[in-house]
Amino acid sequence: MSHAATREAIDDAKWAVLAPTGPPGFKDQPFAYHTELTMDIQTVTNDGHGIGRVELPGQHGKTWVVMVRDVIAGERVRVKIYRNFQNYSFAVLTEVLEASPNRIEPQCKLFGACGGCQYQHMTLEAQRELKRGHVQQVLHRLAGLPPDVQVNPVLGTGDAFGYRSKLTPHYDRPRRDQEGGGPIGFNSKFSRQIVDVPHCPIALDAINDQLPQTRQEVVEKRRRAVEAERHGIRKARGGTLLLRATEQGVVTDPRQECSEKVGRYRFWYTAGSFFQNNPFVLPRMVEYVNARLREPLSDGAPPRFLLDCYCGVGLFAICGHAHLETVVGVEVQGESVEAARRNAAENGANNCRFVLGNAQAIFGALSGDPSLPAMPSPSMAVVIDPPRKGCDRSFLRQLFRLSPARVVYVSCNPATQARDTIDFLGNGYRIDDIQPVDIFPQTKHIENIITFANERPGVPSENFPSSSPHTPPLTDADAPTAG
Numbered sequence: 001m002s003h004a005a006t007r008e009a010i011d012d013a014k015w016a017v018l019a020p021t022g023p024p025g026f027k028d029q030p031f032a033y034h035t036e037l038t039m040d041i042q043t044v045t046n047d048g049h050g051i052g053r054v055e056l057p058g059q060h061g062k063t064w065v066v067m068v069r070d071v072i073a074g075e076r077v078r079v080k081i082y083r084n085f086q087n088y089s090f091a092v093l094t095e096v097l098e099a100s101p102n103r104i105e106p107q108c109k110l111f112g113a114c115g116g117c118q119y120q121h122m123t124l125e126a127q128r129e130l131k132r133g134h135v136q137q138v139l140h141r142l143a144g145l146p147p148d149v150q151v152n153p154v155l156g157t158g159d160a161f162g163y164r165s166k167l168t169p170h171y172d173r174p175r176r177d178q179e180g181g182g183p184i185g186f187n188s189k190f191s192r193q194i195v196d197v198p199h200c201p202i203a204l205d206a207i208n209d210q211l212p213q214t215r216q217e218v219v220e221k222r223r224r225a226v227e228a229e230r231h232g233i234r235k236a237r238g239g240t241l242l243l244r245a246t247e248q249g250v251v252t253d254p255r256q257e258c259s260e261k262v263g264r265y266r267f268w269y270t271a272g273s274f275f276q277n278n279p280f281v282l283p284r285m286v287e288y289v290n291a292r293l294r295e296p297l298s299d300g301a302p303p304r305f306l307l308d309c310y311c312g313v314g315l316f317a318i319c320g321h322a323h324l325e326t327v328v329g330v331e332v333q334g335e336s337v338e339a340a341r342r343n344a345a346e347n348g349a350n351n352c353r354f355v356l357g358n359a360q361a362i363f364g365a366l367s368g369d370p371s372l373p374a375m376p377s378p379s380m381a382v383v384i385d386p387p388r389k390g391c392d393r394s395f396l397r398q399l400f401r402l403s404p405a406r407v408v409y410v411s412c413n414p415a416t417q418a419r420d421t422i423d424f425l426g427n428g429y430r431i432d433d434i435q436p437v438d439i440f441p442q443t444k445h446i447e448n449i450i451t452f453a454n455e456r457p458g459v460p461s462e463n464f465p466s467s468s469p470h471t472p473p474l475t476d477a478d479a480p481t482a483g
């Protein structure tokens with residue numbers, strides 16, 4: 001795509017903010033559409049919004065919060081208002097007047113428009129320090145830990161671009177006047193509009209090499225769909241593509257079996273099911289989890305038994321099995337459990353067993369297993385790696401009754417992890433280590449690992465719900481925090 005065409009894509013995506021008149025229904029209080037302001041950025045939230053305060057027009061001394069993307073704390077910038085809410089406004093960056101020393105030129109020409117990346121305008125070191133601070137803040141704000149709670153420097157590799165092994169671009173239902181055309185890419189930073197992304201610099205080269213062909217297939221498919229719709233056969237639809245770089249090449253069929261190596265272990269999985277997406281940092285993350293699992297417990301010996309809850313295709317179970325007597329993985333998705341069994345067999349992890357079921361019912365899955373000790377056991381460790389919504393209440397209740405000596409909690413959403421931390425602290429656990437991992441450089445996403453040590457291992461806790469007030473379930477919308 002030529003640079004001019006790229007600019008066009010950016011302009012399209014910024015339509016909502018750069019159009020000469022406001023969008024229909026624009027609320028013009030306290031600022032009219034496109035009011036230009038100069039502001040100082042005080043902080044950046046964990047969803048990538050810079051926050052500053054500006055004086056309200058005609059109300060001397062009264063200030064108003066304005067949020068703007070693609071900025072860095074400490075910068076002075078010019079912005080244009082494009083949306084007012086009850087307590088704050090959104091603005092688009094038009095000029096950086098005083099740049100932070102951490103500012104760099106974004107590598108992607110679509111950076112100002114595409115919603116996929118938030119931090120390309122910062123050095124990698126600055127991104128990681130920002131993410132470390134966000135983990136600290138969320139644990140302070142939601143779990144009541146001290147504001148300066150010890151959080152390790154973010155674990156990552158130097159692979160800041162060309163690292164993503166999975167890409168899922170979307171496309172809208174084709175419009176009749178577009179024939180097969182229309183953008184294929186990611187949501188805009190400013191609206192639900194899709195920005196056309198013919199090349200994504202955070203994806204692996206193999207994915208970018210495959211992208212033109214996969215996009216062309218969509219164009220053909222859409223052309224046929226529009227034609228069919230014209231003849232009243234069926235309605236054309238939008239969709240999401242899958243491109244996964246694997247040992248079998250780039251796979252686009254979600255049902256295809258594929259494999260990937262992590263250290264010396266090979267993992268099979270179905271392309272559409274869960275597998276981690278950064279093959280560079282993954283071995284480091286697994287190494288870190290294994291190191292936590294091997295540390296001696298209070299009796300001086302390392303854990304002998306491991307439960308891997310939300311185990312997917314057995315990543316942590318299989319990578320950690322060699323130092324354990326018995327490992328049991330629990331996973332709700334049937335095809336992932338089948339893959340986990342195959343992975344254990346092919347990798348010689350004969351002490352691993354995988355149970356199809358809900359992590360909410362772990363006791364049922366474990367009871368009567370002769371390879372496990374009588375429960376609760378002081379030699380038991382647990383790895384948990386739940387989806388973004390965090391742990392279910394009934395899962396936590398059972399976990400605290402099981403009373404494992406150590407729990408390594410891997411999370412892709414530090415906000416729900418912080419919520420669950422309240423329950424760990426209220427049920428006899430203390431925090432031993434907090435380790436963020438930069439799985440997705442250039443983006444706001446961070447993986448965070450908390451290691452909990454049980455002060456009374458093997459003694460079931462009945463103190464649940466814990467005495468500390470439990471915050472209600474969080475959604476993604478709760479995640480942004482002013483830092």
Ligand SMILES: C[S@@+](CC[C@H](N)C(=O)[O-])C[C@H]1O[C@@H](n2cnc3c(N)ncnc32)[C@H](O)[C@@H]1O
Nearest residue numbers: 274310311312315331332333358359385386387
């Ligand atoms: C973030 S992934 C982690 C997978 C694995 N630990 C890994 O790193 O490859 C979460 C996994 O939890 C599974 N899952 C979601 N809800 C579950 C539940 N209630 N019980 C058991 N597994 C669940 C999903 O199918 C998914 O495989």
